[in-house]
Amino acid sequence: MTIISILDLIGTFVFAISGIRMAAKKDLDIFGAAVIGFATAIGGGTVRDILIGSESITWIGDMTYPIVILSAIPFTYVIRNRLDDINKPLFLFDTIGIALFTISGMEKALAFGLNPFMAGIMGMTSAVVGGIIRDILCREVPLIFRKEIYATACLMGALIFYLGIYFEIATNLNYVITTGVVIGIRVAAIKLDLSLPKMKV
């Protein structure tokens, strides 16, 4: 198992937790929490795979994903009183998660012959669509449309990652730089209270 695939599973785990917490806030039962955790964790990759015409969806046939996702339920329950204490590592892993989902989504799209612009869109799709599905299922206006420079961080990461490929930077270094850029933008956006201008019409 490579470091990348371990971090990818950590991203999946953290995404599942965000779905489960939202489900709990909405007073759903354990089954609802499992479905929403699942949808949050695999939604982005699934939509990407369908759009790029992949013959099979990543998580189908790979039991690691459901095991990781379902194990997020007892984990979230056990640490429920300490969730506030671990907000910072959760935030960090979540940001690493979207960085890695962006990278792996982009790599897959490039392998399917998409041009860099479309591949970047697919990378962002992998990272953000799970959260959009979570918010629709829970009847929230998707968070991504309202707060934080979340998707912008993904797009910038996709740009940096592609530049890394273009200038033939070593792949592992490229992973690290891209993830660093995504984390940097997101942290800066929160610390400096940056946000995109409203669309005024």
Add this chain to the structure above:
Amino acid sequence: MTIISILDLIGTFVFAISGIRMAAKKDLDIFGAAVIGFATAIGGGTVRDILIGSESITWIGDMTYPIVILSAIPFTYVIRNRLDDINKPLFLFDTIGIALFTISGMEKALAFGLNPFMAGIMGMTSAVVGGIIRDILCREVPLIFRKEIYATACLMGALIFYLGIYFEIATNLNYVITTGVVIGIRVAAIKLDLSLPKMKV
């Protein structure tokens, strides 16, 4: 036509009715009712077919489905004053519907080479996603996340059905047992007011 395919069409018909009734409650016009009836009846099978990578979606190219679904509109209208009288048979057919959708979804997924766990998830997907789409289109928090041990009955049915395959029980008998288990769980859940514990975080 086999008994299974007849029951499958009855399930489709009953699912369409549930979509049409929800549309009527939301004050939609006939077209809206038709679309929501359609989406409720074929949503689950469509998502399953997309996820398992089936080359064609079941209902595309089979006119039986739209005929059955569209005929649910005049039917629902004609019996509108007697719907309360037929709540029990509707409930029964609905439960038979989710049992059969679970079974047929699972069989298709197994035929596509999915492992039993994933096939069970796909069986449940076939049975419940139509209702989730109906509720999203009508801006309700999906019923399945709030009430009745609905999806749990599907999952238990999937488990029983797989055990039946494993122990090489005759297929028709396996259908009957599985459907019985799903009906039993759902009826018991309502009579005994069972529900899954809330996810508390």
Add this chain to the structure above:
Amino acid sequence: MTIISILDLIGTFVFAISGIRMAAKKDLDIFGAAVIGFATAIGGGTVRDILIGSESITWIGDMTYPIVILSAIPFTYVIRNRLDDINKPLFLFDTIGIALFTISGMEKALAFGLNPFMAGIMGMTSAVVGGIIRDILCREVPLIFRKEIYATACLMGALIFYLGIYFEIATNLNYVITTGVVIGIRVAAIKLDLSLPKMKV
């Protein structure tokens, strides 16, 4: 570039504007507006392509679409104070848009071997699903379920278009007649305040 493909891009552009305006009304930022404009413009064609089993999604790999869609953002911003003045041409282009999306969706579905009824459904899907996705993302009850004989105009257009094929009318003439019928029905529905009867159950 044919006249049809130019009108198709105008339709895409107008659909994107409708998404962007809705996003602005919901107080979203520029990124949210871009995503919702994109989803509105390409949603219908994407769902159609997935349902008919097309190997690739139309807009993936064709940079014209994102360029047209993204250019709708500065355009909408620049003319924001004059949007009321151009409501009539916007309405006209929107109606031409749904007519052309219906036609092109139907042609693609027929080319994939669907029967005329299913091809008509796929034509309507191409025309209306983008707006449904826009409304779900913005937490509105889909407009199409509440107002205007919108989808009915698409279905009538699909019927006329198929009759044109059946009676071997010249293709360009068939385009013009179909678009005229769709525009006529929609204008008549608004002028005469026509609407479909409510589904009363």
